[in-house]
Amino acid sequence: MKQVVQNYKSGELAVLDVPAPGCKPGGVLVRTAYSLISTGTELMKVSEAGMSMLGKARSRPDQVAKVMQSVAVNGVPATYRKVMGKLDSYTPLGYSLCGVVEQVGAGIDDVKVGDLVACAGNEHALHAELNWVPKNLYTPVPDGLAPRHAAFGTVGSIALQGVRRGEPQLGEAALVIGLGLIGQLVVQLLAASGVRVVGVDPDPARCELAESLGAVACGDPASAAVENAVAELTGGHGVDHVYLAAGGDSNQPVELAARLSRDRGRVVDIGKCRLDLPWNAYYEKELDVRFSRSYGPGRYDPEYELEGRDYPIGYVRWTERRNLACFLDLVARGRVDVDPLVSRIADFDDAVETYQSLKDGELKAVAVLFRYPEHKEEAAQAPAVTVPAVRRGDKASARARSVHAPVRLAFVGAGNYATSMLLPHLAQRDGVTLSTVVTTTALSAANAKRKFGFAEATTDLDAVLGDPSIDAVFVVTRHSSHADLTQKALLAGKTVFVEKPLALTEDELADVLATVEKSGNDRLQVGFNRRFAPLLQEARKRLGARTGPASLRYLVNAGRLQHGSWYLRQGVEGSRFAGEGGHFIDTASWLLGADPVSVYAVAASDNEDLQIVLRYPDGSTATVSYVTTGSPSFPKETLDLVADGKVLRLDDFVRASVYDGRGKRWVSSRLPKARDKGQSAELAAFVKAVRTGGPMPVPLESLAATTAATLAVQASLAGGAPVTLARAR
Numbered sequence: 247m248k249q250v251v252q253n254y255k256s257g258e259l260a261v262l263d264v265p266a267p268g269c270k271p272g273g274v275l276v277r278t279a280y281s282l283i284s285t286g287t288e289l290m291k292v293s294e295a296g297m298s299m300l301g302k303a304r305s306r307p308d309q310v311a312k313v314m315q316s317v318a319v320n321g322v323p324a325t326y327r328k329v330m331g332k333l334d335s336y337t338p339l340g341y342s343l344c345g346v347v348e349q350v351g352a353g354i355d356d357v358k359v360g361d362l363v364a365c366a367g368n369e370h371a372l373h374a375e376l377n378w379v380p381k382n383l384y385t386p387v388p389d390g391l392a393p394r395h396a397a398f399g400t401v402g403s404i405a406l407q408g409v410r411r412g413e414p415q416l417g418e419a420a421l422v423i424g425l426g427l428i429g430q431l432v433v434q435l436l437a438a439s440g441v442r443v444v445g446v447d448p449d450p451a452r453c454e455l456a457e458s459l460g461a462v463a464c465g466d467p468a469s470a471a472v473e474n475a476v477a478e479l480t481g482g483h484g485v486d487h488v489y490l491a492a493g494g495d496s497n498q499p500v501e502l503a504a505r506l507s508r509d510r511g512r513v514v515d516i517g518k519c520r521l522d523l524p525w526n527a528y529y530e531k532e533l534d535v536r537f538s539r540s541y542g543p544g545r546y547d548p549e550y551e552l553e554g555r556d557y558p559i560g561y562v563r564w565t566e567r568r569n570l571a572c573f574l575d576l577v578a579r580g581r582v583d584v585d586p587l588v589s590r591i592a593d594f595d596d597a598v599e600t601y602q603s604l605k606d607g608e609l610k611a612v613a614v615l616f617r618y619p620e621h622k623e624e625a626a627q628a629p630a631v632t633v634p635a636v637r638r639g640d641k642a643s644a645r646a647r648s649v650h651a652p653v654r655l656a657f658v659g660a661g662n663y664a665t666s667m668l669l670p671h672l673a674q675r676d677g678v679t680l681s682t683v684v685t686t687t688a689l690s691a692a693n694a695k696r697k698f699g700f701a702e703a704t705t706d707l708d709a710v711l712g713d714p715s716i717d718a719v720f721v722v723t724r725h726s727s728h729a730d731l732t733q734k735a736l737l738a739g740k741t742v743f744v745e746k747p748l749a750l751t752e753d754e755l756a757d758v759l760a761t762v763e764k765s766g767n768d769r770l771q772v773g774f775n776r777r778f779a780p781l782l783q784e785a786r787k788r789l790g791a792r793t794g795p796a797s798l799r800y801l802v803n804a805g806r807l808q809h810g811s812w813y814l815r816q817g818v819e820g821s822r823f824a825g826e827g828g829h830f831i832d833t834a835s836w837l838l839g840a841d842p843v844s845v846y847a848v849a850a851s852d853n854e855d856l857q858i859v860l861r862y863p864d865g866s867t868a869t870v871s872y873v874t875t876g877s878p879s880f881p882k883e884t885l886d887l888v889a890d891g892k893v894l895r896l897d898d899f900v901r902a903s904v905y906d907g908r909g910k911r912w913v914s915s916r917l918p919k920a921r922d923k924g925q926s927a928e929l930a931a932f933v934k935a936v937r938t939g940g941p942m943p944v945p946l947e948s949l950a951a952t953t954a955a956t957l958a959v960q961a962s963l964a965g966g967a968p969v970t971l972a973r974a975r
């Protein structure tokens with residue numbers, strides 16, 4: 247299918263051929279009829295992409311701060327790969343469309359194939375021929391409403407939510423500053439609510455349009471006409487509420503809002519304008535400044551938007567989806583007229599030229615629609631996929647491959663970790679062929695194919711599992727899917743590399759091990775990379791063999807998660823330690839040469855800090871301090887191992903030291919920018935095992951023991967006592 251994309255690094259716009267999305271449970275697959283260009287938000291993004299790197303940094307200081315923090319934690323090379331990977335990727339455009347339901351996912355019963363729906367979301371209502379849209383981000387289109395008008399649904403919901411934040415009442419007066427697409431809709435919604443409206447915009451044509459759609463008067467912000475109109479309309483008291491629907495760097499809108507508001511009036515920010523509030527003006531009138539967050543309650547809540555969990559109407563009257571339905575109803579009943587706002591309807595194939603005309607100012611427009619081809623191409627019938635199961639007796643033949651043939655790899659998932667920490671090491675490795683990349687979103691698969699040279703990109707997992715030429719599958723998806731995808735790949739006879747964690751529950755771990763037993767396929771590696779780190783490998787060698795028990799301390803300065811991180815979705819993705827803690831337990835066990843026999847964990851009462859004590863068969867102990875309240879300027883990982891009169895010290899994979907009983911000291915260090923946590927060596931060992939059919943880099947028993955110990959942390963916290971590990975060796 248085709249999709250409009252932009253490269254944020256170069257500014258390139260393109261209509262790209264990308265894999266069609268699959269229809270997942272909890273949503274519908276929609277073939278787009280019309281999609282709307284947001285001439286404010288989207289053009290701002292397009293303009294930013296055309297800036298220099300310095301200009302981009304100046305426009306997004308919040309992102310610069312995140313980059314600097316990543317440098318301190320991960321080093322320059324890893325941060326550079328991550329940042330450039332994000333910049334040099336195609337990103338989608340669009341978030342408001344109308345289309346026809348082509349396929350209905352499991353759990354959906356409010357629409358059927360052939361229904362017309364309006365869709366929302368900057369990840370789901372894109373300028374693309376097909377979109378998968380979750381339940382709370384679409385709504386049926388009322389009978390008789392034209393698809394081109396229904397395509398305004400999302401932008402209309404933004405305007406509607408802004409109006410709701412102002413709490414308008416019959417007979418009040420309002421000022422709308424900025425008469426672009428959002429401002430024009432706000433004017434109509436206020437007028438439909440019985441509010442008298444004055445509009446402000448430097449463009450006379452937009453002022454004239456707003457007056458034709460219900461504004462009492464409109465004018466240039468610098469003219470006296472606006473102040474006179476407000477004074478006449480309100481008896482000199484000022485407007486009851488002001489709606490900031492303007493953009494740009496000028497502070498004029500907020501100053502004008504204060505000047506023309508009544509005492510204790512309301513100022514609602516809908517757009518993205520400068521907000522240097524003049525303190526005296528806002529204080530003396532005790533103005534109520536409010537922000538309107540996009541389409542309404544539910545926005546940015548993954549449980550609402552992705553999992554379909556609605557808010558009870560008795561507690562949240564107007565959600566994203568209910569706002570969307572309400573706006574469409576207003577348009578269908580003629581209370582809001584969007585037709586005069588349409589400046590151009592362009593063919594979808596002409597998307598690049600249309601954006602360029604808007605950016606260059608050749609096309610002066612309030613709203614522009616893309617019209618998609620009316621005919622439907624028949625979808626190719628995918629052949630049925632038979633998943634082969636490798637029995638124990640078939641292992642030898644499965645491994646019997648030419649050591650000279652390239653190892654063919656497939657990736658399921660192509661997020662930040664895969665594209666910054668794994669694929670850069672594999673793309674240039676001799677004897678490796680990147681065969682297929684599978685993602686849930688079409689564009690991420692297309693990006694990975696372009697950047698790393700995959701032969702194929704798809705959203706169809708069966709295309710990988712049923713391909714006998716693929717030797718190994720990497721599972722690099724969200725934590726909640728690891729166990730299930732690992733089992734499917736093992737049953738398909740593939741060698742599997744799964745990023746940690748292997749499982750989020752004891753039942754999931756048991757299912758994975760049962761799958762190994764059932765299929766006879768034990769070719770499994772979990773991404774515990776730290777044991778492969780060169781500094782740690784050398785330090786362990788220098789320490790030498792132990793004769794007595796050891797004491798190990800591992801301090802992990804994990805830091806706080808950013809708001810919105812998917813790690814915070816513990817109900818779905820498991821606890822933070824369940825997702826990351828296996829790294830540290832595996833490292834401790836590797837250094838101590840055994841798997842733990844018991845786990846005891848305690849937590850601080852008011853935060854996520856954990857203290858975990860692991861006991862080992864020879865009497866050794868390891869304490870993992872996993873803390874989130876430390877300083878971000880302190881190294882993330884420090885480790886000390888004491889045994890037989892010797893000490894091994896690791897400082898964040900930058901410096902390692904070993905002290906022996908005679909006072910001799912070995913020190914090795916790297917530049918901070920060259921921090922190496924072992925991913926390259928880990929991947930080399932994995933590829934070698936796949937090519938030769940030799941043993942996996944880490945025994946399955948150890949992978950299982952580490953996972954069991956990681957999961958036992960939560961059990962120990964819940965029970966307040968040590969947990970004995972049944973699978974300990």
